[in-house]
Amino acid sequence: MALAGRTMGTTWQVRFVAPRDAGPGVVRAAIEAVFDRVIAEASGWEPDSALCRFNRAAAGTVEMLPAGLFGVLQHAVALARATGGACDPTVAPLVDLWGFGPPGPRHDRPTDAAIAAAHAHVGWERLLLDPERRAALQPGGLALDLSGIAKGWAVDLASVALTDIGIRSHLVEVGGELRGEGVKPDGQPWWVALEQPPGAAGPETLVALHGLSVATSGNYRRCFDRDGRRFAHTIDPRTGWPVADAVPAVTVLHASCMAADALATALTVMGPDAGMDHARRHDLAVLFVLPHGQRASPALAAMAG
Structure with a gap:
């Protein structure tokens, strides 16, 4: 079965294998309760949220x-x-x-x-x-923004909510961040293609999400052009400027979708060299999509066999 909707300014989808006592209404209510919680606690757009x-x-x-x-x-x-x-x-x-x-x-x-x-x-x-x-x-003048981690957190919470109502085989997606649990009725895991920017070089990469999450930071999603330069939505907090076009997208596979979401943003800011060094040191499964090819971390290459 499958359900879909909108939350946090983006879309969500859930595919699942449901027991007989968990109809679509029950599943939707559980999912939407999770998203309502995330908005109430961590939204920068909702004036009454705890964050605001x-x-x-x-x-x-x-x-x-x-x-x-x-x-x-x-x-x-x-x-x-x-x-x-x-x-x-x-x-x-x-x-x-x-x-x-x-x-x-x-x-x-x-x-x-x-x-x-x-x-x-x-x-x-x-x-x-x-x-x-x-x-x-x-301390005064400090303002939080959790847009680089909240979607991943929502995915993790939704996965837990589904498991709690007896749906142990499911695929949750919020704004491109995903988590898969269990297997489909045919015994296959939840296979997904890693997101790539339009026109990116390199082969399509498929991964099996079996107790695993994936998140992608893509600077092609939100940006504006001025004076012959593109300004992307990913800001480097160290400089105050949007990151350059050197890394169109970074994908991270991790047991936690919240961790994958935050890491994808951080590694995009760090860039392909420092970011890949960090991935190697921490044994992270990471794919850098660059203007003229792809670079996979050793942990990701090992997963591909």
């Missing part, structure tokens, strides 16, 4: 956070530390400035002074988390 309340909090305020959001922030901060800030959950001022956030698109390039001013408010080191109280300190 933190962003609006006065300097010196300690905000108690929902358990899920707090766990996502812990993961994001740990990855920021491991990648030298290539991903940063406090990047919202730059995302908004470049026209990729809730304020909407822009039609010109920000001035250097505006970029520097927004960049001054970015820094994951300023995000102080208190695990005992499940709280975060708002």
Whole structure:
């Protein structure tokens, strides 16, 4: 069976093998409850979300956070530390400035002074988390953006929700991020083709998602052109500028879709050389799609046999 819909500004699809007591209505309700939770906790577009309340909090305020959001922030901060800030959950001022956030698109390039001013408010080191109280300190002017991890988190939660209602064989997709569990009735796993930019060189890669997730960061999805240069939606938090066109897409396979989603963004920012070094050091299954070919990490090559 299959269901589909819209959430978080994108589409979702679920394919599943359902027991007799789990009809489409039950499955849809479980899935939509998950997405409602993610929006209520982590949306930058929903003014009443826990994330937006933190962003609006006065300097010196300690905000108690929902358990899920707090766990996502812990993961994001740990990855920021491991990648030298290539991903940063406090990047919202730059995302908004470049026209990729809730304020909407822009039609010109920000001035250097505006970029520097927004960049001054970015820094994951300023995000102080208190695990005992499940709280975060708002030091003043800190704004969170979890668009590089929230879809993957939603996929993981949806997969758990399906398993909890007895649907152990399923494929969940939200905005291109996927997770597969179990096998289809014919005994085959959930085979998916890794996403590639239009016109990309290199063969199609198929992977079996059996207890595995896949996420792709693609700079061809959202961008604008000005003065002969393309500005992509992936912002380098270290510089304040969108990343260059050197890496059209990065795909990561991981047991956690949340981890794969965040890593795909971080590795896109790091670029093919530093990103591949990171993938090798951490035994990550990664595919870099470059303008003139592809580069697979050793872990991904081993999966292909």
